[in-house]
Amino acid sequence: MAAPEKPPASLAELIRRRSGAGRSKEPPSPSAAKPPVADRLGQFGLLFAEPEEADAQSSDPDILPEPDEEKASERRLWSVAELVSALRFRVEREYADVWVEGEISNCRPAPSGHLYFTLKDGDAQLPVVLFRREAALLKFRPTDGLSVLARGRVSVFESRGQLQLIANSLEPRGAGALQLAFEQLKAKLRAEGLFDEDRKRPLPPFPRTVGVITSTQGAVLRDIATVVRRRHARLNLLVFPATVQGPTCAEDVMRGLRYFNASPETHRVDVIVIARGGGSAEDLNGFNDEALARAIASSEVPVVSAIGHETDFTIADFVADLRAPTPSAAAEIVTGAQHRIEERVQSLEARLLRAVRFQQMHVRQRFLRVSAEGAFARLRDSINRRDQRVDTARFRLEALSQRLLQTRSVQLRQLSDRLHRQDVHRRVLLAVSQQQNLQQRLERTGAEFAQRSRQRLGRAEARLHALSPTAILERGYALVYREDGSLLRDASNAVEGEAITARVSHGTVRAIVSSNAHQT
Template sequence: MQTKTTPTIYTVSQVNALVKEVLETSLPARVMVKGEITGWKQHGSGHCYFSLKDEGSVLPCAMWKPNFARVRFRPENGLAVIATGFVSVYVPQGRYSLVVEEMAPEGVGALQLAFEQLVRKLRAEGLFDDAHKIPIPTYPQRIGILTSESGAAVHDIADSVHNRWPCTRLALYPVPVQGEGAARQIAAAIADVNRRNARLKLDLLIVGRGGGSLEDLWAFNEEVLARAIFASKIPIISAVGHEVDTTIADLVADRRASTPTKAGVVAVPDMRDVLSDLDHQGSRLMRSVRSRVELGGEYLQTILASSAFRNPLLAVRMREQHVDELASDLSASVQSLLAQRRAMLQDCHEHIARIEPHRLLGAMTVRLNELTSRARAAITAVVNARKMDLAAREGRLAALDPRSVLARGYTITTNKTTGKVVRTLDDIRVGDAMLTELAGKTVIESKVYNMP
């Protein structure tokens, strides 16, 4: 007889745990997955979350901060990569994902891709523009060299500079030029030299190292060093690698030397060329001075041969003669002008005499007196007429004055309360005060106590 078995009931967490165990035990410990990045997001913690997709599917991925720190290029959406890691299940949400431990771009090296990405970024920001580059001094007296003290580059640079321009003083600032953190140390050294340059008085900096692989030269391709070179107030020559090597430091620097040895050629002039040029300029100067002296001598002889030097008083005597002639002309002109003015004055005197102004003045005086008398008579007549008219108007006005009848025994009574002249009983009330005006401007005040 068969016994009935009871089915096992699992919790959600148990199912997810089983799936996790199956996936982690059934799949290889490490898998390499090729796909295109989508939904890239870097969390504030430094962990990265994204997906890899192809034509038919999407795979969730996670990359923890320590692993991402080893990635040299900048992951971005749409970039085809090869991710290496293991598949795991996030039990709380029942979601599986590929935990990425390493990541490389597909078809191109990670360092090359990182180099190209940073070049595009810095070019867009203008760090490579010629407008920002500082001119290299023609005759630098103090040069700072930032490189490894144990490498051949420092000797190549020093030999090249001293062979060409021995008077230049060199100062070595040893820095690591390869390995983890080298870029940050070189950048810090550049910033420190700039900060202390009021005392150091450096005219120029040379930053570089000898050749090597892309990995060896990578410190000179990092963003932190590129920005330090761009921010430097001291002009910088980048001398990294061999002829074929080009780094981001070369692109940002104010000048680029293809090798450390060539840095000396770029930094200082050749003493032999300068001396040769000085000799040439000195010869030209001597020829120019000699030619000017000869021309000056010839000009001096011409001056000495002139009449002014043979008979120096001749010019003075000729000027004196000219002054005498001008004085004679001036005297004649003054006499002629005076004669003309005397003639004009005589003509005016005769014209005035013919007019006889005294007789004309007498006639005008008689005429003025006559007009004055006539004006006075007219004014008197007008004033008398106005006085008579004014008297007539005054009489008519007095006849119309209501107070003129007071002299014949009449009075004028006014209601003091209302201010109106009393004509009928309707103009007063019991208790009203009355003002009665008599002749001679006499006023009697009364009060109404009873009315009929």
Template sequence: MSDFFTPTAPKRTNAAEFSVSELSNSLRRTVEDAYGNVRVRGEISGYRGPHSSGHAYFALKDERARLEAVVWKGTMGKIRFRPEEGMEVIATGKLTTYPGSSKYQIVIDQLEPAGAGALMALLEERKRKLAAEGLFDKERKRPLPFMPRVIGVVTSPTGAVIRDILHRLADRFPLHVMVWPVRVQGETAGPEAAAAVAGFNALPEGFARPDLLIVARGGGSLEDLWGFNDEDLARAVAGSRIPVISAVGHETDWTLIDLAADRRAPTPTGAAEMAVPVRADLEATLASYAARLQSALVRLVDRRRQAVRAAARALPVPDQLLALPRRRLDEASSRLERALSVCVAAKRARLTSARLSPAQLKRRADENRRNVARIGVALDRAQSRVHHDKARLARLAGQRLSLEPLRRRLADARRTEDRLSARILRASETAFASHGDALAMAGEDFARLAVQTVDDRRTRLAQADRLLSSLSYQNVLGRGFAVVRGEDGTPLTSATELEQTRAIEIQFADGRAHATTGWGALPSTRKKTAKPNAPQPEKEQGQLF
């Protein structure tokens, strides 16, 4: 029992003792020496974006393992795309250990997508999501302003894109351009562009707010353009109150903002052409409209002048208007005088012929009073009619005075016609002067063309003359040949024709000679051939003399 409580002596060994830190550092050096540069393919897991310090911590995994990963702040700024949860990537770096948790991890120096297929799958997923929300519907797209006053451009201020846009705008229609500088590549390209679009929309109305936005970038690979497939940027473009033109990449490059924007341009230069019209075309159109307006104004003045003249011819003369009332008044006055004379004579006759009695006098006095009363009434009516005619005459005189404004308008129209005629005359003189200069230049060109044409024709004639001389039969005559012609001057080309002709003409190089022919056959036409040793016969009758 005593041996049970007796402590056992420790076993002695030759193994060295390590502290936890020493062992952890030794393991780290071993791992870093063995795996100093590795490439790992895996799926991003647990990514929450960069830490407040600028570093990013996440994991790479596959179906059977998991590897912790860290990207330092300096490396994060060099990554050309934005890492996302579930994205398959290829990480290049070195393995190391983290003593604080006894874990090994990879310190990433370079990170790139595992392939275009992964990015395309992610892009298609975003595209379906945004399309389901209605961000790509044609009904929500707004028309571009025909002539914007200010254009906002979201792009890099140091690239060739902004220079191409400014140069094209200056050629077509110079105007004010506001540039919001952003990065067009890398992880921060999408958020910066989204912030730029939102910033332009947040500008107050009195701050020369742009009427049109252009989001532009040059061409590149899918990874280079990945920042413009950012979901936040697509939502900012779709929700912009200012119309947006997307000009990212070239004709074959497509991004999400191309679908969300109000108009897509194949190139940044094409975006500038869509944004503004051609100033020269507008000036030509305005000049055409001004000419048409001036012509229409001339025709309108002519029609108004003719209408005024027609109205003046249709107005009656005041004397003609007053002639009939004046005649009626004269006739009434003459009738009144005659009626008074006749009435006085009749009354006097009745008074002298009738017997006087108080009753008769009273009756006649009453009758005369009634007659005087009727005459007074008639006189009042005549006076009222005279007053009415005088008032009508005054109104007609007033109407005659009312013609003065019409005459003044006619005078103004005539002065306007004179001014237009003077302007048309000056324009005609200017046109005639310009046409005279053009005609003088055309005359000089015609004279120069005529001299050149004459020289060309003279050269061609000389060449034809030399060719005719070289091909002429007269050159052959100089080598001993001759031309035989018949009585009618037709050249003889066979012996048969020579036998049928009596008189011939022979042309040599130095002149012509006449000769006659015989009827016998020529030596060449004999049927028998002379023997070689036989003497030559004398000339027969058919030979030439």
């Protein structure tokens, strides 16, 4: 009966017994007295052939066994490259997709675009590399001390023999990625002076044309048009359709800014309004783009930002020349000066009436003072002259008001005519009529071309039929072939008793030459 196997003394010995190498009687080597190294390597699944008797003999460090040359020749020797490659292969297979949470330390962005840093957790640390393609997709900038959650695969950097995590995604812990990216971009642009008030330009008091960059599918454009129609019906609105949500939002808005800044004088706008309704932080994230912020700052035309509700803030709001709480409020701000003209005229009229009453009261008081001295006549003349000046001033004011009203009426008619000429419905009807005319011309041209082609085809078929050998045969002619298949062209070539074949219009006739008429 075999003796029971003794329990393993180390993890390396357990791996050796499972692999069947533990029963060899190989003498111990000097490296067999280092079980900690074998344990560490054994965790990666590598099997090392260690002598089973090493545990008992290595208890006394002064006693070194004699090496067995015959067994030593069977020992596998690893090169450094082979060992590290084997470790990397096993680690990458076992830890292909892991999530690691820790604190960023020693963050070093490389000129190539790759990002290198270390994740720390207590006394442990793990090198991490984020390659250029994944680093470009980050919505925030990793910095030292930031707690993050990294996802990737564990590998071994062979040049250094160093364990590292190759990350493919990175998420901040605590604050959200969008909020962190927002705060970082906000701080960066503030430091560059893009938020300074002295850089922002005032809006024109009486704009003639306002460019609106928004989606044509939502209610924002309808709200803006309603407010403008109610407060300033003669104001022109030039709309640039854009996507205001999703990955193409920033690029569409920048195209609108470039269009309005590069428009010719006939389509020149005085103010640009970027409008969007409310939404979540993810929906409004397209307006937190750095390139869009710089495009707004470099716009030659003043920009009004009307994005979301009053409590929503984006980077575009801070860079724009003016922020409106809502799109409707932006329309009210743009038309504010024009809307206040009527109030201003009424105020001036009230001031003028008060001034006239004051002058009348002042003259009346002087009249009462001088009437007691007997200068009634002079005062009456003075009052008459003043009344005359007042009447003259009144007449001039009425004439000026009349001319102003006539000028405004002419301008109103001109603008109405221009608006009528630019009526979209009429332009659509004109385009439909032109399309129908073109379609009729195309159909007529196609029919004529088909008729001419059919006539040419008929003439060609007639000519081809006239030249066809088959048509000649139909007129009573025949083709005579000799036995070798050659065409018999001369009767003198026929030989008596020779079999010939005559091809007529319908079928063939075989015959035997009985005589040669040419010879007779």
